[in-house]
Amino acid sequence: MVNLANPILLIVIPLLFVFLIAFSSAFSKSAAKYLPIIAFGINVVVAMLLVPEVLKNGLVLSTTAGFKPPIAIDMIVDKLALFLVIIASVLGFVVSIYNVAYIDEEPEEKFYALFTLLITGIIWMIITGDLFNLFVAFEVTSIAAFGLVGFHRDKGSVEAGFKYLVMGAIGGSLLLVGIIMLYAATGTLNIIDVAQKSAELTFQQKFLAYALIFVGLGIEGALFPLNAWLPDAHPAAPSSVSSILSGIMTTAAIYAIIRITNIIFDYNQIYLFLMFFALLTLIFGEIAAYYQKDIKRMLAYSTIGQTGLFFFAFTIHSTNGLQGAFLQIINHSVSKSMLFLVVGAMIVQVGSRNIEDFVGLGRKMKVSSFFLAIGMFSLMGMPPFFGFWSKLKIIFAALQHSNALMIGSVVIILLMSVVEGAYFFKLLQMMFFGKAEQDREIKEASFGMLVPVVILGFILLFISFYPTPVLDFAHQAASDLMNKNYINLALKLGGL
Amino acid sequence: MIRKIVYSIFLATIVLSLVMFFAAFPFGQNKMSVGEYYLNHGVAQTGASNIVTSVVVDYRGFDTLGEVSVLFGAAAGVAILFFVLGENRRKRREQVAPNFIVRVGSRIIFPFILLFGTYIFIHGHLTPGGGFQGGAIIASGFLLLYLAYPGTTVNRSRLSMVEGLAGITFIVLGLYGLLMPESSFLYNFLPKGELNALLSSGILPIIYIAIGFKVAAEFAGIIDDMMCEVICRGGEK
Numbered sequence: 162m163v164n165l166a167n168p169i170l171l172i173v174i175p176l177l178f179v180f181l182i183a184f185s186s187a188f189s190k191s192a193a194k195y196l197p198i199i200a201f202g203i204n205v206v207v208a209m210l211l212v213p214e215v216l217k218n219g220l221v222l223s224t225t226a227g228f229k230p231p232i233a234i235d236m237i238v239d240k241l242a243l244f245l246v247i248i249a250s251v252l253g254f255v256v257s258i259y260n261v262a263y264i265d266e267e268p269e270e271k272f273y274a275l276f277t278l279l280i281t282g283i284i285w286m287i288i289t290g291d292l293f294n295l296f297v298a299f300e301v302t303s304i305a306a307f308g309l310v311g312f313h314r315d316k317g318s319v320e321a322g323f324k325y326l327v328m329g330a331i332g333g334s335l336l337l338v339g340i341i342m343l344y345a346a347t348g349t350l351n352i353i354d355v356a357q358k359s360a361e362l363t364f365q366q367k368f369l370a371y372a373l374i375f376v377g378l379g380i381e382g383a384l385f386p387l388n389a390w391l392p393d394a395h396p397a398a399p400s401s402v403s404s405i406l407s408g409i410m411t412t413a414a415i416y417a418i419i420r421i422t423n424i425i426f427d428y429n430q431i432y433l434f435l436m437f438f439a440l441l442t443l444i445f446g447e448i449a450a451y452y453q454k455d456i457k458r459m460l461a462y463s464t465i466g467q468t469g470l471f472f473f474a475f476t477i478h479s480t481n482g483l484q485g486a487f488l489q490i491i492n493h494s495v496s497k498s499m500l501f502l503v504v505g506a507m508i509v510q511v512g513s514r515n516i517e518d519f520v521g522l523g524r525k526m527k528v529s530s531f532f533l534a535i536g537m538f539s540l541m542g543m544p545p546f547f548g549f550w551s552k553l554k555i556i557f558a559a560l561q562h563s564n565a566l567m568i569g570s571v572v573i574i575l576l577m578s579v580v581e582g583a584y585f586f587k588l589l590q591m592m593f594f595g596k597a598e599q600d601r602e603i604k605e606a607s608f609g610m611l612v613p614v615v616i617l618g619f620i621l622l623f624i625s626f627y628p629t630p631v632l633d634f635a636h637q638a639a640s641d642l643m644n645k646n647y648i649n650l651a652l653k654l655g656g657l
Numbered sequence: 658m659i660r661k662i663v664y665s666i667f668l669a670t671i672v673l674s675l676v677m678f679f680a681a682f683p684f685g686q687n688k689m690s691v692g693e694y695y696l697n698h699g700v701a702q703t704g705a706s707n708i709v710t711s712v713v714v715d716y717r718g719f720d721t722l723g724e725v726s727v728l729f730g731a732a733a734g735v736a737i738l739f740f741v742l743g744e745n746r747r748k749r750r751e752q753v754a755p756n757f758i759v760r761v762g763s764r765i766i767f768p769f770i771l772l773f774g775t776y777i778f779i780h781g782h783l784t785p786g787g788g789f790q791g792g793a794i795i796a797s798g799f800l801l802l803y804l805a806y807p808g809t810t811v812n813r814s815r816l817s818m819v820e821g822l823a824g825i826t827f828i829v830l831g832l833y834g835l836l837m838p839e840s841s842f843l844y845n846f847l848p849k850g851e852l853n854a855l856l857s858s859g860i861l862p863i864i865y866i867a868i869g870f871k872v873a874a875e876f877a878g879i880i881d882d883m884m885c886e887v888i889c890r891g892g893e894k
Contacts, residue, residue, distance in 0.1 A: 184817070184821025187815065226715055268740050301726050
């Protein structure tokens with residue numbers, strides 16, 4: 162019997178469904194709507210089956226082509242990767258349900274195929290154990306995203322898609338050159354094998370390769386000077402796509418940076434340098450979000466700010482810092498995806514993305530507005546919600562190193578939380594207490610769009626009031642990454 | 658002025674780090690660890706006399722699955738951006754007909770292009786070439802037809818059926834490897850056969866044939882979309 166707890170199935174099953182969508186579109190128009198739901202439903206099951214295996218062994222490794230890892234490509238799922246895979250699969254499942262009610266524009270079957278491909282590529286980026294395969298996954302993700310950003314085919318979205326295409330293509334090329342340099346220096350592509358062999362290399366030899374990989378992934382991960390595409394691309398895309406782009410795609414790129422930094426370029430000085438970028442990203446994102454009039458643009462800038470925050474937590478370079486980073490990743494993925502879905506449903510009703518048109522909506526669309534408020538509170542870090550725990554962890558982790566730099570950073574984080582609170586409260590106050598000039602006919606969002614929002618909302622509420630298992634799991638994942646346990650485990654399991 | 662200074666600092670950093678990279682690079686030493694393994698064991702382990710194919714489809718076959726998906730995504734993206742509704746797709750603008758030599762010549766040469774492309778991807782495991790190259794050659798035949806006869810259309814739903822079926826074939830072949838005792842995706846479960854025979858090296862030629870069909874269908878779709886963007890009447894923009 163086939164062992165279903167095999168990481169490769171996480172990629173291959175959705176990919177099979179991508180091709181099934183293309184195949185079925187020849188016979189039936191409506192099959193394509195429901196196939197992504199089945200694909201990611203299976204993915205959630207496989208990810209759940211992997212949980213006990215990963216907890217028992219610390220890591221699950223799966224090979225391809227029947228050869229041992231440095232020869233062939235392998236997939237590695239450790240605690241951290243599992244963490245993100247579960248988020249990506251659940252988001253994929255939930256947003257696929259949302260799509261059924263939301264997408265009503267031709268060519269639908271192409272949209273569903275690309276949407277499934279996008280999430281497949283994200284999962285692929287997370288679990289691959291091979292550098293070149295990482296590049297391939299990066300390309301799969303970005304190519305799918307380019308098409309989806311331009312899906313509405315109006316002037317704005319085509320322009321945003323083109324901008325993203327140019328920047329993404331440059332990023333991909335830089336990433337490829339960086340990987341080629343590492344391959345030239347070590348003669349192997351397997352990440353664990355590169356980690357072993359690059360230990361002999363000097364800082365100078367690795368510097369250019371690392372810098373290229375960092376810039377390449379940083380473009381996708383929206384780090385400060387490289388994120389010009391994001392504020393255009395996220396609002397222009399259909400809301401369900403923005404929810405995936407914001408919720409998990411930038412996170413996956415940051416995750417790849419974290420992995421590669423930890424494995425190949427683990428010098429203390431580099432963390433200081435990365436911290437500089439992280440804080441700049443945080444400040445830029447939050448302040449730009451404050452001035453936005455377009456609600457989706459505001460959320461997109463807030464994504465940049467949040468990315469800066471969890472990247473900062475990573476650069477603290479301690480187990481607690483990493484734990485904070487992972488918690489913040491969960492908080493951001495769940496809340497921001499939910500916010501984009503709610504806002505998408507509201508835009509359908511209101512017919513505009515301008516914040517001023519949202520006045521008084523809190524009394525018309527009660528359920529949607531309730532979940533919008535929960536998501537925003539959690540992103541701000543209001544006490545009962547999950548965002549509070551993650552921000553608290555990050556601040557404590559930073560204060561453990563009691564030097565001036567860390568204290569300064571904490572001050573910046575707190576100030577930026579205030580800015581974040583200011584623009585979210587401004588919107589909420591307008592929605593719940595503002596009076597619309599003329600009475601508009603606005604109904605509650607349709608049932609099909611409300612269900613996914615409610616699912617994500619309950620996940621967020623559940624982890625808010627019962628955070629202990631998540632905190633523990635994040636702590637284990639963080640200490641595994643910090644002690645580089647996974648390298649030894651992979652060596653033992655993979656027989657490198 | 659400031660811009661020039663910033664540029665020169667960037668340039669100097671890049672040159673400096675390149676110099677540092679190459680200064681410590683062990684020239685003349687054998688740095689191939691994985692590559693050497695492929696060269697020494699490739700023929701025996703995969704049964705393909707084309708060593709490139711043994712790496713592309715067997716050892717690193719999972720990358721190829723990714724490349725196939727990238728091409729699929731690109732074709733779907735082009736189809737989204739150049740989308741024209743079905744009824745408008747059939748209305749064509751007035752066009753100057755190409756001259757006699759182009760029309761007759763393309764008719765004569767078209768079957769040979771198909772034959773050559775098929776030859777390239779069927780012999781992917783024996784001679785230079787493979788599914789991607791063969792598929793691109795076949796698609797170039799379609800391009801020729803479009804140029805010679807502006808009224809040419811391809812049946813898009815049949816094309817997406819072919820590309821879907823080819824992708825499904827690739828993945829199902831790979832999944833079958835999970836049922837084998839090795840339990841590994843894309844495991845070569847068919848007999849390797851005799852070296853240099855057409856029917857040899859297990860699943861490699863089957864995968865390359867599937868890729869050939871897929872690439873041909875996707876490129877033909879891209880050509881159809883781009884031609885339609887130029888000649889279809891009443892695009893909705």
